[in-house]
Amino acid sequence: MKQTSVVDDVTRAAVELFASQGYANTSVQQVVEAAGVTKGALYHYFQSKDDLLFGIYERLLSLQTEHLTAIVERGAPTAETLRAVCVDVVETSVDHLLEGTVFFRSAHMLSAPRQQEVTQRRRAYHDTFAGLIEAGQAEGLYRTDVPVAVLVAHFFSDLHYLSHWYKPEGPEDKTVLANQLTDLFLVSISAASAGSAAPVRPHAAAAVEG
Structure with a gap:
């Protein structure tokens, strides 16, 4: 075999x-x-059942990281790149909905070394994602009144609970869903949406894990 x-x-x-x-x-x-x-x-x-649970998520995270790298390397404008990344991570999460569901339900049962490895891998992905937002902020595209870590968490929190509210057999397929969530996210972080909100102190971002 x-x-x-x-x-x-x-x-x-x-x-x-x-x-x-x-x-x-x-x-x-x-x-x-x-x-x-x-x-x-x-x-x-x-090596163990622990290793198996980690492997389930690692395969999905590796796939999404490969896609992220490929999208960034295209060298498209920041707004286009961030949109493509958002759409991709939603679509791949839907494609592997069961794997993501299993992992987020059981991640707390992983051994400490495996939990640390997952955290490091996810942070590396989030850092690249955050870098796109920061590049957009420098270009005047995205709001700066909210810490970048909060903006990143805002997007990925929807994905973590995807299985609680999204059904693949429903009327909206993964592409429609991906574009809807991406549109909502990009509108919420646009510079125009900042309005008259008071600036957030820089050190406030430290309270949110990347």
Whole structure:
């Protein structure tokens, strides 16, 4: 059996089991039985159930990071780049809705080293995203009265709870949804939306994790 097949089969089985009965209630034995592989095959690619949960999210995050890098490297104007990134992260989150759902429900059960690794990986993505907003601020496109960290959190908070309110079989597909959320976000951070709000003290941003 090919490596990609084993990894894909195990990951798919784990996602379905974690989603249906919970991470804590799923055993490695159940995963291997559902995947149709041996424990030895699973442990060849995943050191533990903890490693498996991390791998589920790591694959999605790696995909989104690759897309982010490719979009940024196109060298398009800032507004166009940020819009493309926003649309992409929503669409890929919908494409992997179950994986994201499983992870955000169970991330607190990861070992401390894995939680730290996830935080570092997510922060790297968020830093690039924040950099686009900062570039837009320098160009006079986006508001500066709210800390960038808050603007970033505002966008990604919708994605973290996507499974609570979005149904792929509903009337609006992922592209429509991606453009709707992106439009709402970009309007909310536009320089014109700042109005007469009082400037926020620079150190206030420290209270929000990037």
